[in-house]
Amino acid sequence: MITVENLTKTYRGFTAVNDVSFVAQPGRVTGFLGPNGAGKSTTLRIMVGLTDASAGSATILGRPFSSLPNPGREIGVLLDASAQHAGRTGREILTVAQRTMGLPSIRVDEMLNLVSLTERESSRRVKNYSLGMRQRLGIATALIGEPEVLILDEPANGLDPAGIRWMRDLLRDYANRGGTVLLSSHLLHEIEVIADDLVMIGNGRIVAGGTKAELLSGAGTVVRASASAALAQALRDAGIIVTSSTDGTLRTDAEASQVGEVALNARIALTELRSADNAGLEEMFLELTAQTQREGAAA
Amino acid sequence: MSTTQEVPVTAPQDTSPHTTHAPIPFTRILGVELRKMFDTRSGFWLMASIAILAVIATAATIIFSPSETLTYGNFAGAIGTPMAVILPIVAILSVTSEWSQRSALTTFTLVPNRQRVISAKLLLTVAIGAASMVLALTVGAVGNLIGTAIAGVDPTWEVSVREVAQIILANEIGVLIGFMLGVLLRSSAGAIVGYFVYSLVLPTISGALASTQQWYADNAGWIDLNWTTFQLFDSTLSRTEWTQLGVASTIWLVIPLTVGLILVRRSEVK
Ligand SMILES: Nc1ncnc2c1ncn2[C@@H]1O[C@H](COP(=O)(O)OP(=O)(O)OP(=O)(O)O)[C@@H](O)[C@H]1O
Numbered sequence: 001m002i003t004v005e006n007l008t009k010t011y012r013g014f015t016a017v018n019d020v021s022f023v024a025q026p027g028r029v030t031g032f033l034g035p036n037g038a039g040k041s042t043t044l045r046i047m048v049g050l051t052d053a054s055a056g057s058a059t060i061l062g063r064p065f066s067s068l069p070n071p072g073r074e075i076g077v078l079l080d081a082s083a084q085h086a087g088r089t090g091r092e093i094l095t096v097a098q099r100t101m102g103l104p105s106i107r108v109d110e111m112l113n114l115v116s117l118t119e120r121e122s123s124r125r126v127k128n129y130s131l132g133m134r135q136r137l138g139i140a141t142a143l144i145g146e147p148e149v150l151i152l153d154e155p156a157n158g159l160d161p162a163g164i165r166w167m168r169d170l171l172r173d174y175a176n177r178g179g180t181v182l183l184s185s186h187l188l189h190e191i192e193v194i195a196d197d198l199v200m201i202g203n204g205r206i207v208a209g210g211t212k213a214e215l216l217s218g219a220g221t222v223v224r225a226s227a228s229a230a231l232a233q234a235l236r237d238a239g240i241i242v243t244s245s246t247d248g249t250l251r252t253d254a255e256a257s258q259v260g261e262v263a264l265n266a267r268i269a270l271t272e273l274r275s276a277d278n279a280g281l282e283e284m285f286l287e288l289t290a291q292t293q294r295e296g297a298a299a
Numbered sequence: 300m301s302t303t304q305e306v307p308v309t310a311p312q313d314t315s316p317h318t319t320h321a322p323i324p325f326t327r328i329l330g331v332e333l334r335k336m337f338d339t340r341s342g343f344w345l346m347a348s349i350a351i352l353a354v355i356a357t358a359a360t361i362i363f364s365p366s367e368t369l370t371y372g373n374f375a376g377a378i379g380t381p382m383a384v385i386l387p388i389v390a391i392l393s394v395t396s397e398w399s400q401r402s403a404l405t406t407f408t409l410v411p412n413r414q415r416v417i418s419a420k421l422l423l424t425v426a427i428g429a430a431s432m433v434l435a436l437t438v439g440a441v442g443n444l445i446g447t448a449i450a451g452v453d454p455t456w457e458v459s460v461r462e463v464a465q466i467i468l469a470n471e472i473g474v475l476i477g478f479m480l481g482v483l484l485r486s487s488a489g490a491i492v493g494y495f496v497y498s499l500v501l502p503t504i505s506g507a508l509a510s511t512q513q514w515y516a517d518n519a520g521w522i523d524l525n526w527t528t529f530q531l532f533d534s535t536l537s538r539t540e541w542t543q544l545g546v547a548s549t550i551w552l553v554i555p556l557t558v559g560l561i562l563v564r565r566s567e568v569k
């Protein structure tokens with residue numbers, strides 16, 4: 001369990017993190033979502049004591065990170081997979097972590113195995129690692145102490161599709177066994193498939209938070225028909241509020257079944273009818289962070 | 300049922316009160332930090348170069364010195380010069396590589412008390428400095444035996460234990476200056492440049508001041524750490540000179556090191 005309370009970080013007058021509070025629960029994957037520069041990495045760094053907070057506090061398992069006797073055994077941290085001595089081998093980096101935490105040396109091989117780094121790859125120097133290999137090594141370092149809590153900053157960066165799938169399954173399984181997972185991303189789709197709870201941050205402030213189900217409910221329905229105008233009219237006649245999107249679809253808060261019935265009665269053929277899950281959350285992400293999205297300024 | 304069975308629990312499966320882990324002992328941090336000094340190619344060769352340079356300096360003395368100058372003092376002097384460069388660099392890199400290579404991110408998340416890591420590094424660089432000097436002086440002694448045997452003269456050992464101890468102390472001051480600059484600047488290039496400023500530029504300025512300012516010339520011993528340290532190489536220090544060494548070290552070493560340690564504790568690691 002991670003508790004963040006009123007966390008604020010100011011850099012010479014610029015507020016990078018502004019009164020951020022949220023909780024990451026055990027047994028759940030919490031996605032920390034926000035556009036570039038929103039303050040995700042800064043928040044995570046404060047949690048693990050690498051950056052001092054200007055105000056507020058973060059506790060992990062009820063204690064501040066700095067007071068943990070052997071943090072690696074309780075919290076696995078991956079902030080930047082490239083932040084390793086380039087001249088060390090992958091195996092050596094794991095060995096340094098294993099020794100610091102006082103673990104049996106067999107854990108090194110177990111972890112290499114878990115993240116699918118081969119014997120040969122593990123004896124290569126990290127400067128010769130691909131981004132994905134570094135990410136795997138970083139995840140291995142985070143997991144080696146069998147922690148109860150995982151804090152991962154953009155862990156899917158650089159992973160291939162199979163790697164992303166593998167990581168998703170790994171984190172799912174980890175949370176199902178009671179672990180707390182907090183992972184950040186600026187990619188909505190990535191977070192959406194993996195997270196149970198979402199915390200959205202924009203411009204240093206929390207803009208939304210809750211379970212994924214909560215945030216998705218009310219996302220509504222997307223419908224498309226050749227006779228778009230006629231369909232819109234029919235829906236309005238049935239008392240359903242519709243908006244038309246630039247891509248030619250109609251959006252409404254009504255259930256898909258209700259929309260289908262209206263279309264049938266109006267004898268309008270639909271070319272598409274679906275729940276607005278993905279688009280809804282994406283819309284929300286863009287909307288909630290509109291002021292902070294760099295593209296927003298140009299649009 | 301009289302006994303309870305211990306059930307092994309896999310890590311994340313934990314809703315019961317949290318198991319408390321034993322704190323990381325300082326000896327373990329020492330072991331890990333020592334390992335980190337040798338586990339990269341550059342680190343390994345930096346350490347190896349201490350022995351290699353001692354052998355080269357000794358061999359050069361045997362080859363190029365006329366037989367009457369084959370004294371242990373000359374061997375020790377020939378070895379001292381490369382040691383005075385390499386040992387501070389070992390000290391600098393032990394600290395700055397954490398920042399230059401950004402491994403500090405992992406180091407300080409595994410051991411959040413940064414002071415413990417820095418203390419371990421400090422102890423190790425001082426110990427390595429002493430061990431290297433003992434090794435180098437031993438190589439010099441062997442060189443003295445071989446060189447004089449080849450030249451067909453009797454080996455001379457005019458260097459006393461006290462003088463050896465002073466030479467080691469002088470080198471340790473260099474090691475500590477390197478360490479201090481590493482902690483203060485946290486950049487490999489910056490600290491190495493800083494070390495050469497300390498050992499080459501400051502003495503020049505001090506010399507220029509001494510030749511123009513009579514007051515400075517009379518009191519330079521209290522201020523010029525280089526000059527004061529240099530006394531360790533070839534004389535018995537008076538009580539005043541020891542005090543001067545203490546004062547100059549406080550100004551140029553203890554105070555900036557303290558500032559550096561405070562900065563390291565607070566600085567943002569990213
Ligand atoms: N040391 C610093 N001095 C000044 N500003 C800083 C400093 N560190 C971070 N910032 C600013 O704080 C803001 C938040 O940065 P942060 O790295 O937390 O963003 P992020 O959400 O992780 O973004 P991304 O998705 O691109 O990784 C940025 O505007 C950044 O420029």
Ligand SMILES: [Mg+2]
Pocket residue numbers: 040041042153
């Ligand atoms: Mg970031």
